[in-house]
Amino acid sequence: MDQIEQLRRDLRAFAEERDWGQFHTPKNLAMALAAEAGELLEQFQWLTPEQSTQLDDARRAAVGDELADVLLYLVMLADRTGVDLGRAAREKIARNALRYPADRVRGKAARGEAD
Amino acid sequence: MDQIEQLRRDLRAFAEERDWGQFHTPKNLAMALAAEAGELLEQFQWLTPEQSTQLDDARRAAVGDELADVLLYLVMLADRTGVDLGRAAREKIARNALRYPADRVRGKAARGEAD
Amino acid sequence: MDQIEQLRRDLRAFAEERDWGQFHTPKNLAMALAAEAGELLEQFQWLTPEQSTQLDDARRAAVGDELADVLLYLVMLADRTGVDLGRAAREKIARNALRYPADRVRGKAARGEAD
Amino acid sequence: MDQIEQLRRDLRAFAEERDWGQFHTPKNLAMALAAEAGELLEQFQWLTPEQSTQLDDARRAAVGDELADVLLYLVMLADRTGVDLGRAAREKIARNALRYPADRVRGKAARGEAD
Numbered sequence: 001m002d003q004i005e006q007l008r009r010d011l012r013a014f015a016e017e018r019d020w021g022q023f024h025t026p027k028n029l030a031m032a033l034a035a036e037a038g039e040l041l042e043q044f045q046w047l048t049p050e051q052s053t054q055l056d057d058a059r060r061a062a063v064g065d066e067l068a069d070v071l072l073y074l075v076m077l078a079d080r081t082g083v084d085l086g087r088a089a090r091e092k093i094a095r096n097a098l099r100y101p102a103d104r105v106r107g108k109a110a111r112g113e114a115d
Numbered sequence: 116m117d118q119i120e121q122l123r124r125d126l127r128a129f130a131e132e133r134d135w136g137q138f139h140t141p142k143n144l145a146m147a148l149a150a151e152a153g154e155l156l157e158q159f160q161w162l163t164p165e166q167s168t169q170l171d172d173a174r175r176a177a178v179g180d181e182l183a184d185v186l187l188y189l190v191m192l193a194d195r196t197g198v199d200l201g202r203a204a205r206e207k208i209a210r211n212a213l214r215y216p217a218d219r220v221r222g223k224a225a226r227g228e229a230d
Numbered sequence: 231m232d233q234i235e236q237l238r239r240d241l242r243a244f245a246e247e248r249d250w251g252q253f254h255t256p257k258n259l260a261m262a263l264a265a266e267a268g269e270l271l272e273q274f275q276w277l278t279p280e281q282s283t284q285l286d287d288a289r290r291a292a293v294g295d296e297l298a299d300v301l302l303y304l305v306m307l308a309d310r311t312g313v314d315l316g317r318a319a320r321e322k323i324a325r326n327a328l329r330y331p332a333d334r335v336r337g338k339a340a341r342g343e344a345d
Numbered sequence: 346m347d348q349i350e351q352l353r354r355d356l357r358a359f360a361e362e363r364d365w366g367q368f369h370t371p372k373n374l375a376m377a378l379a380a381e382a383g384e385l386l387e388q389f390q391w392l393t394p395e396q397s398t399q400l401d402d403a404r405r406a407a408v409g410d411e412l413a414d415v416l417l418y419l420v421m422l423a424d425r426t427g428v429d430l431g432r433a434a435r436e437k438i439a440r441n442a443l444r445y446p447a448d449r450v451r452g453k454a455a456r457g458e459a460d
Contacts, residue, residue: 002117002118003117003118003119003201003204004118004119007201007204007205007208010205010208011208014208014211014212017217017221018215018217018220018221018222019221019222020220020222020224022222023224023276025164025165025167025168026159026167026168026170026178027159027162027163027164027167028164028275028276030155030156030158030159030167030376031156031159031271031274031275031375031376031379032271032275033152033155033185034149034152034153034155034156034268034271034376034379034383035268035269035271035272035275036268037148037149037152037185037268038149038264038265038266038267038268038269038271038379039265039268040145040148040149041145041146041149041261041262041264041265041268042265043145044141044142044145044146044261045258045261045262045265046253046258046454047142048142048394049140049142049143049393049394050140052140052141052142052145053140053141053195055141055196055197060196060197060198063141063192063196063198064193064196064198064199064203065203065207067189067192067193067196067198067200067203068200068203068204068206068207069207070148070152070185070189071189071200071203071204072204072207072208074182074185074186074189075204077178077182078179078182080168081170081175081178081179081182082170082175083175083178083179083182084179085182085183085186086118086122088179088180088182088183088186089118089122089183089186089187089190090122090125091183092180092183092184092187093122093125093126093129093187096129097129100133102132102133105133106132106133106134107133107134107135107137109135109138109391138391143390143391145261146257146260146261146264146386146389146390147386147390149261149264149268149383149386150383150384150386150387150390151383152383153264153379153380153381153382153383153384153386154380154383156376156377156379156380156383157380159376160373160376160377160380161339161368161373163279164278164279224276232347232348233347233348233349233431233434234348234349237431237434237435237438240435240438241438244438244441244442247447247451248445248447248450248451248452249451249452250450250452250454252452253454255394255395255397255398256389256397256398256400256408257389257392257393257394257397258394260385260386260388260389260397261386261389263382263385263415264379264382264383264385264386267375267378267379267382267415268379270375270378270379271375271376271379273375274371274372274375274376277372278372279370279372279373280370282370282371282372282375283370283371283425285371285426285427290426290427290428293371293422293426293428294423294426294428294429294433295433295437297419297422297423297426297428297430297433298430298433298434298436298437299437300378300382300415300419301419301430301433301434302434302437302438304412304415304416304419305434307408307412308409308412310398311400311405311408311409311412312405313405313408313409313412314409315412315413315416316348316352318409318410318412318413318416319348319352319413319416319417319420320352320355321413322410322413322414322417323352323355323356323359323417326359327359330363332362332363335363335365336362336363336364337363337364337365337367339365339368
């Protein structure tokens with residue numbers, strides 16, 4: 001099964017077994033996601049850009065842990081708000097392709113492909 | 116193909132066509148992800164928890180857009196740091212199941228299943 | 231002496247004594263500030279809005295600690311970028327007063343007085 | 346008058362004139378603060394550390410604007426939670442001085458003076 005779909009089901013069961021749905025309002029999940037994004041920042045804040053491209057194993061594991069946390073809240077939040085996460089992401093890439101034509105933006109920092 | 120894997124490939128091609136790899140250091144991607152998490156917060160900051168569970172179509176679309184942005188940077192950051200995102204998420208759920216036994220935490224706000 | 235100005239001087243001396251200026255680029259300080267804002271979110275993420283207005287002493291101390299962290303990085307970042315923090319804040323309030331006339335927005339959630 | 350105290354009074358009057366106190370729960374203010382920290386990140390995310398130390402006037406003004414936004418929510422949140430912001434910051438510096446003795450950490454990236 002698709003990994004996002006599998007995570008969605010597993011996280012739903014996880015919350016139901018613990019009766020945690022009451023805490024998982026979209027507002028609260030958005031906060032939790034952003035808090036995890038903050039922990040991700042901590043991993044990189046004092047590294048140079050170069051150092052950030054050459055993580056040792058301990059740092060890579062810590063980063064992977066934070067990335068997982070963000071993904072879990074992302075999947076739960078999409079589930080609670082009725083958003084199809086994979087489709088939303090594909091549509092965003094399609095819009096970004098129109099917004100940032102390769103021959104016009106090549107090598108120039110755009111405000112970002114995910115603005 | 117699995118959606119995360121498909122996104123990973125599409126985002127890689129997208130960045131290569133634009134020569135944007137130079138900007139996509141893990142440090143920069145972590146910042147971009149957190150900035151998108153901030154935009155997600157904006158969608159919910161003045162809503163009550165109840166209102167956040169009953170989004171109208173315009174708000175749901177805006178939320179979906181921000182969730183997509185977070186996912187795109189998440190997939191890029193995992194790709195650049197050599198993290199298997201799906202596996203990291205499954206391992207985290209397994210660890211959380213041990214950390215928060217259902218019969219002990221039922222109905223109590225834990226610090227979070229993704230801490 | 232004004233508290234912001236005193237903090238600015240104390241933080242400058244603190245960093246100089248430790249030769250930490252090399253780490254304190256504006257980019258890094260912005261990341262550190264956002265990471266602290268994430269820790270602040272953690273304090274509130276599972277509380278109801280009502281609970282957040284009635285903090286017990288332990289929680290208030292923890293919140294105060296995170297607020298202090300944000301302020302320290304804010305003062306350092308303003309210092310490193312040549313921004314007069316107090317003046318910028320007063321100018322922002324003045325602009326917000328024009329943007330959100332009291333008789334037009336009374337009782338309605340604006341996008342925020344600090345957008 | 347001290348700038349923080351002046352801001353506190355001005356922001357209180359601003360919210361009262363607009364009947365916005367109802368939206369300004371500590372939970373909501375923490376979200377708004379973190380959202381502004383996200384906007385601050387956007388200003389720096391594609392800059393190199395070097396570029397971030399040499400901002401042009403337009404960028405400095407944009408950064409100053411975001412710093413002001415963070416400070417306004419910080420002052421409001423401290424006011425609503427009964428935290429003395431200046432005192433909390435001074436106490437934090439004192440604790441950090443003990444935690445990071447200059448002769449031990451000189452030139453080494455600590456996890457941060459505001460952790």
